Amino acid sequence: MARQSPDLFKNRSATQEFLFSHSDDIIDDGNAEKVLTSRDSAGTAPYSAHFSDMLDRQELIHAIDTHMASASTLCAITVRVEWAAGMKSDNVKGTDIPEDAVTPIATVCRVHSGTWARIGRDRFACLFPHLTAVDGQVLAQNLLNAFSEAKGPPITIGVAAYPTLNYTRSQIVENAEKALEHAGFFGPGTITVFDSVSLNISGDRHYQAGDIAGAIGEFKKGLLLNSSDANLHNSLGVCYGVLKDYDNALTAFENAIWLAPEEVMAIYNKGIVLLYQGNGEQALECFLEADAQEPNVFEVVFHIGQAFMEMGATKKARPYLEAATRANSRSGPAFKSFGACLDTLELTKEAIQAYKSAIKINPGDAESLSILGRLYTKRGESLDVASVLCEQSVRLSPDNGLFRHRLGHVYLNLGKLGHALAEFELAVALGHDSQPQIEETQDRMMAAKAS
Structure with a gap:
């Protein structure tokens, strides 16, 4: 998705997720087919007779489809008045922007024979037939200057043109809005022309809204505009990976790596795909390569440690899993794996500390509670604490035979033979082999009666 700092993906959950950078300010309206951000459909009526030529969104689209249907070129400029939502002015009614703040937009449109509309609470669009994107940038700069000279509020501008790819004339407004979202990364006073990055950001928003098909469509269109954008290839691969289309995902990540060999995200993501395909050793090679490119990225070192653990190379796993806990001190799975x-490695005391950290982060982790109880029992200390931990684990997972077995073992060490026998019998009923412990407990109960 939209590439920012690697710091954005260093602190994520320790799960087998693909890496991508998020765009900010995402609002999901629940409609996967139409992903919105801060634009809305509120208040499109003219302020006064002075702005009687101001249309709403639907009227603007109708004007494009009718009055501009024969234009061979079109240019759209979208404007966001940045201070509208937070204004405290006597001139403001509800969420309306003062008329004098809108006047420069109306003036530029009228002078250059454009058509304009209010397309959101703080957004406006201007359409100019027979102008190109270059012409639009000139007009956008004129508009910035006009706002500055009038001491108006800060504005941000997006520009789009027709023809672009296979977009229709009426889609020019939506593309200009995507450019405006793109411009949001640069802040007020900037002008951004619709390009492949605009589509990358738009695709990211679709992805975050759960519209994977829509995201793929945006990323593919972005690649038509710029086939050498490694981040777009990576983003496309992430979508294919989520859909479990691993062959296409692998191709996309390899394209990204070919274009940007230093790109840690794509290298890591290739490793994840290989892992899902059962190629653990090749996946590990990718993770190690990613770590060499940029050391101590959380997801990378975590998966290196996991891979070494699965290979039985526990000593090799230790430094990477320890690094994962340092890279993300709020990851319960990282501390759990380290434990x-x-x-x-038979480092029971150190393992106890790791599991205590995992439980502090996630008190509902039944497995960590059970293992920590086992470790306390193994050391022969704090057996009362061990019993509380194991009891909590079976409350959370009552149908886990292993957890029942561990609780029975704690009870056995505490001399609570009846409780121990009950837990061992439950463990057997749940499929765990606790028969030797049942026999041991019964023998001890008989011996106790005999004495």
């Missing part, structure tokens, strides 16, 4: 690594 499992330390437990395997």
Whole structure:
């Protein structure tokens, strides 16, 4: 998605997710077919007779389809008045912008034979037949100057032109709005022309709204405008990966890597696809390559550690899993995996600390509660604490035979033989082999009675 700083993807959950950078200020209206941001359909009526030529969105589209239907070129300029939502002015009624703040837009449109409309609470669009994107940039600069000279509010401008790809004339307004969203990354006082990055940002918004098909469409169109955009290839690969279309995902990530060999996200994502395809060793190679490009990225070091654990290379896994806990100190799965690594290495005391951190982050992690109880029992200390932990684990997961077995083992160490026997029997009923412990407990109960 829209590429920003790598810091944006260093602190994510420790799950097998693909990496991408988010665009900001995303609002999902629940309609996957139409992803909106801060634009809306509110208040499109003219302010006064002075603006009687101001249309609303639908009227503007109708004007394009009728009066401008024969124009071989069109240029659209979208304007966002940045201070509208937060204004505290006696001239403001509800969410309306003062008329004097709108006047420069009306003036530029009228002088250059344009058609204009209010397309949102704080957004306006101007359409100019027979002008190009270059002409539009000149008019946009004139508009910026006019607002500045009138000491008006800050504005941001997006520009789009027809023809572009296979977009229809009426789609020029939507493209100009995408350019305006793109301009939001640069701030007030800027002009941005619709391009492949605008489509990348738009695709990101579709992705965040759950409209994967819409996101793919935007990314593909972006690649038609700029086939050498590595980030677009990566974004497309993420969508294919989510859809489990791993062959196309792998192709997209490899294209991104070919275009930008230093791109950590694409290298990592290729590794994730290989992992899903069962190619663990090749996946590990990708993760190690990504770590060499940019050390200590959370997702990367986490998956390196996981890969080494699955290969039985626990000592190699340890430094990477420890690095993952440093890179994201709020990741329960990272501490949990680190604890499992330390437990395997027989570093019980250190493993206890790791699992305690995992539970602090996620108190509802039944598995970590159960394992921590087992570790306390193994050390022969804090058995009362161990029983509380194991009891909590079975309350959270009552149908887990292993958790029942561990609770029974704690009870056995506490001398609560009846409770231990009950838990071991439940464990067997749930499919865990606790028969030896049942026999041991029964023997101890008989011995206790005999004495």
